[in-house]
Every structure is written in structure tokens, then in C-alpha cells.
Amino acid sequence: MHDLTLIVTLAGGLAFALLLGTLTRRLGLSTLVGYMLAGIVVGPNTPGFVADQSLASQLSEIGVILLMFGVGQHFHPQELLRVWRLAVPGAVAQSLVAGVAGW
Structure with missing residues (x-):
């Protein structure tokens, strides 16, 4: 039998992201809010669907990379100069607090 852990984890995460992203969009919120809620629902601290934690952790890091890439696509240096x-x-x-806290 093949190991379906990756497929089940991806399918579950994407299904919840689609469902909650659509719901939050209909409520007039950003789809990003739905995606974050999907991460909470699929996470290890909630009952129901439980993904492989080590695999989900690695996939979440890929998700953060893709999110930051998307943010970078809309970044304009003029906006940073304004603020x-x-x-x-x-x-x-933030750097000082993170350095003192040891993060």
C-alpha cells in the first residue's frame, strides 16, 4: 500500500482553505482570513481532521514563503519611504525584543 500522508494532508488543508476562504469572502472579509482559519481548523490543537504534524509543519513553512513572495509582488519602495x-x-x-527573548 502506498503512503498517502502527503496527499491527505494537502487535500485536507486545501479543502478547508477553499471552504473557509469562500465563506470569509462572502462575509466581506479577505480570503487570507479564511486561509488562517483553515490552518487553525486543520492544526493539531482542534478536534476533527488531524494532519501529519511533521509534514504539515514543513508545508506551512512553504506556505509562509509563498505568502511573503506574494506580499513582495505588491511592495513598492515609495510606500516604505512614506512610513x-x-x-x-x-x-x-521588534529585533531587540526577539534578540532578548531568544527567538
């Missing part, structure tokens, strides 16, 4: 007085101190503070 630099807020962005630069915020980035420095």
Missing part, C-alpha cells in the same frame, strides 16, 4: 518614521523604530524594537 519610514514608524517602520524603522518598529523594526528595531
